[in-house]
Amino acid sequence: MTDLDKIIRPSLKQLEPYNSGLSVAAVRRLCGLAEVNRLASNENPFGPAPEVLKYIRNQQNDLHIYPSSEASDLRTELASYLDADADRLVFGNGSEELLSIIFRSVIEPGDRVITLYPSFPLHEDYAVLMGAGIERVALTEDLTIDVDKLAEAASKPAKLLIFSHPVNPAGCWMSRDELLAVLDARHPDTLLVLDEAYFEFALSGDYCGGLDLLAPGKGHWIVLRTFSKAWGLAGLRIGYGVCSSPALAAALDLTRTPFNTNAPAQNAALLALGNEAHMKTSAAAIAAERDKVKASLMERGLRVAPTQANFIFFETEMPSAEAADALMRLGTLVKPWKQAGFDRFIRVTVGQPEENRQFLEHLDSIRART
Structure with a gap:
C-alpha cells in the first residue's frame, strides 16, 4: 500500500478515466491533418442561435x-x-x-x-x-x-x-x-x-x-x-x-x-x-441527416441500433478502438464504445451533410482494408 492509498477512496480504483476523446487541434497535430470532422461528442454542428x-x-x-x-x-x-x-x-x-x-x-x-x-x-x-x-x-x-x-x-x-x-x-x-x-x-x-x-x-x-x-x-x-x-x-x-x-x-x-x-x-x-426556432430547425435537419446515415450504414450490412438521438450506434467488424483510430487518421473523430460486450460498437454523432458524407467514405476505406 502506498501513502496515497491511505488517502484516496478505494472505490476510485474501480473507475476508468472518462473517455472525452482528443480535441480537433490535438488530432490535427497528431495526424498532420488540415481538416477534422468532430463526430464523437454529440454536439450540434449548427451551433447556437445567432x-x-x-x-x-x-x-x-x-x-x-x-x-x-x-x-x-x-x-x-x-x-x-x-x-x-x-x-x-x-x-x-x-x-x-x-x-x-x-x-x-x-x-x-x-x-x-x-x-x-x-x-x-x-x-x-x-x-x-x-x-x-x-x-x-x-x-x-x-x-x-x-x-x-x-x-x-x-x-x-x-x-x-x-x-x-x-x-x-x-x-x-x-x-x-x-x-x-x-x-x-x-x-x-x-x-x-x-x-x-x-x-x-x-x-x-x-x-x-x-x-x-x-x-x-x-x-x-x-x-x-x-x-x-x-x-x-x-x-x-x-x-x-x-x-x-x-x-x-x-x-x-x-x-x-x-x-x-x-x-x-x-x-x-x-x-x-428566446430563439427556440433556431434549435428546432437544426434539430430537424440533424434528424433528417441521422435517418440518411443510418440507412447508409444498414445498406452496408452493419448492425445498427434504432435511434431518436443525434447519434448512431453501430457494430463494426473490428474492435471499436482500432476502427476509431483508423477513422481518426483519415480525419473523422468518432466514439469507440468500451463497455464489455459492446467493444466492437462505435457511436457516431450526426454532423452536417458534408461531414456525414466524409465519415461514410472514411468508413468504407477502413473496411476495405480488412
Whole structure:
C-alpha cells in the first residue's frame, strides 16, 4: 500500500478515466491533418442561435462579478417555458454535474442502483464512487429497451433508477405506454432520474418525455435536460433538472457549489430559449441527416441500433478502438464504445451533410482494408 492509498477512496480504483476523446487541434497535430470532422461528442454542428453568438462575442463586462447563484433570470424564463414551478428547478455545469450532485446527495454505500446497459458511463461511475451496487438491465438483441425486464427490476426496492431516454449510447427509446409501464411499476421509495439530454432530437410520434407523464405527487423523480446538445451550448456547460418537489430541489442545492453555473452560460441559455426556432430547425435537419446515415450504414450490412438521438450506434467488424483510430487518421473523430460486450460498437454523432458524407467514405476505406 502506498501513502496515497491511505488517502484516496478505494472505490476510485474501480473507475476508468472518462473517455472525452482528443480535441480537433490535438488530432490535427497528431495526424498532420488540415481538416477534422468532430463526430464523437454529440454536439450540434449548427451551433447556437445567432443572437447567442453575438452576445458571446460582445461579452466583456461584469466578468469580475459572481453570477446569480440561483440563476434567477434563467430560472424564471425556463419555468415559464416548461410550465413548471421555478422552485422545482436545479441548475448545473452541464447535466453531468447534476448527476454528480444527485449521487452525492442520495447514494450511500450498499444502496441499489438500477440502470440500462450499455449505459452512459457516468450513471455507473458515480454509483461505484459512492459505494452502490449496480443492477444492469441489458438491451435486447435488436438493441431496444427490454421494457418488461426494466419494469420488473424497477418494482423491487432500490435507492435509484436512472437511465437516459433516448438511451445513450444506443439511441433507442420507449413509447408513451412503455414508459408509463415502467413508471407505474417503480417501487414507491425509489428515486427516478430520467436523463433526457437528447430530448429535443426525439421527433417521432411515439416518443414520450418524462415531463408529459410525471407530476408532483407521483413519487420522487428528477428529469434532466441540457443546453449542451440541441441548443448548441456545449462549450458553456449548463444543464438543468426538474424535480418532483421543491424539497428535493432544495436538498440538491445543499450539495452543489454556490456559483456552479457561470454568468455567460446563464445569459446564453436565456437568449437560446428566446430563439427556440433556431434549435428546432437544426434539430430537424440533424434528424433528417441521422435517418440518411443510418440507412447508409444498414445498406452496408452493419448492425445498427434504432435511434431518436443525434447519434448512431453501430457494430463494426473490428474492435471499436482500432476502427476509431483508423477513422481518426483519415480525419473523422468518432466514439469507440468500451463497455464489455459492446467493444466492437462505435457511436457516431450526426454532423452536417458534408461531414456525414466524409465519415461514410472514411468508413468504407477502413473496411476495405480488412
